Amino acid sequence: MAYIQFLGAAGTVTGSKHLINTTYDSSGKQGIQVLIDCGLFQGQKEWRERNWQDTPVPAREIDAVILTHAHLDHCGWIPRLVQEGFRGPIYATQATIDLCSVVLPDSGHLQEEDAAFHNKKGTSKHSPALPLYTLEEAQDCLQYFKPVTIEQTVQLSPELSFRFVPAAHILGSCMAEVIVKTNGQARRLLFTGDIGRVRDSEVAPGKVVHSGPQQGESADVLVMEYGGARRQHRGSRIRRRTHAEIYLHVERTDGVGTDSAGPGVLRQSDGDQGRGNLLEALRGVHARGG
Numbered sequence: 001m002a003y004i005q006f007l008g009a010a011g012t013v014t015g016s017k018h019l020i021n022t023t024y025d026s027s028g029k030q031g032i033q034v035l036i037d038c039g040l041f042q043g044q045k046e047w048r049e050r051n052w053q054d055t056p057v058p059a060r061e062i063d064a065v066i067l068t069h070a071h072l073d074h075c076g077w078i079p080r081l082v083q084e085g086f087r088g089p090i091y092a093t094q095a096t097i098d099l100c101s102v103v104l105p106d107s108g109h110l111q112e113e114d115a116a117f118h119n120k121k122g123t124s125k126h127s128p129a130l131p132l133y134t135l136e137e138a139q140d141c142l143q144y145f146k147p148v149t150i151e152q153t154v155q156l157s158p159e160l161s162f163r164f165v166p167a168a169h170i171l172g173s174c175m176a177e178v179i180v181k182t183n184g185q186a187r188r189l190l191f192t193g194d195i196g197r198v199r200d201s202e203v204a205p206g207k208v209v210h211s212g213p214q215q216g217e218s219a220d221v222l223v224m225e226y227g228g229a230r231r232q233h234r235g236s237r238i239r240r241r242t243h244a245e246i247y248l249h250v251e252r253t254d255g256v257g258t259d260s261a262g263p264g265v266l267r268q269s270d271g272d273q274g275r276g277n278l279l280e281a282l283r284g285v286h287a288r289g290g
Helices: 045-052 078-083 094-121 135-144 236-248 271-287
Strands: 003-006 018-021 033-036 064-066 090-092 145-147 154-157 160-166 174-182 185-191 221-223 251-253 259-265
Touching (some): 078 094, 090 094, 094 135, 094 145
Parallel strands (some): 185 221
Antiparallel strands (some): 154 160, 160 174, 251 259
């Protein structure tokens, strides 16, 4: 009997790892184990410490990884998985692979820098403090990535296939639609990954027309990570006002703290999503002649 085991993003929206195991069918034939996403735990220390724990299922027994997108909470644990012995293919869109080729080595570099800092300052309870993985180890894992085009069906085994459908989140991001056949029955599982907001006539005209499976298609099981679903998104008028407020945080300075017509300095925003929101806001202000 097939089952899904949640190895991350359960009780939190970080460290995404969802394992599909088709085990054995009635004839005794061995099944397949596929991991949907392989992300870092981020945030509170109790979650980050889980990054150092081995997977409950030995990595060498996992047959493949299906990656929805290139944010670290979905892809950042892949180098560690390879460290543990994983040697299977990692399926992703070409855009996601391109982003991972930058994001993962950068993550490894930061891991090394953090370890070096704690060793220099003596601020770690471990001696020596070690990186979760290195830049070189992150680069090494890239050899296992395999590009898949959107809507292309990939047959991983007689009982399991998948395809990517658009998710409208970041460049290359997709939902993973997995079809599992066991005991003569087929079930369609849809793993949404992270979902972006689709076209809005005022906020984002023409940017994203469609997200998810086509109209009329359905899924037997929907797996969705729960983040801000209870929050009501702000309307266009409030967003335009926020754009103006963000504009006020862009200071012009000559580099010594005095107001003048010097180079523009942007306050750091939190992560690539935050930077994207800031740039979107600034584009809106500029388009209105601000």
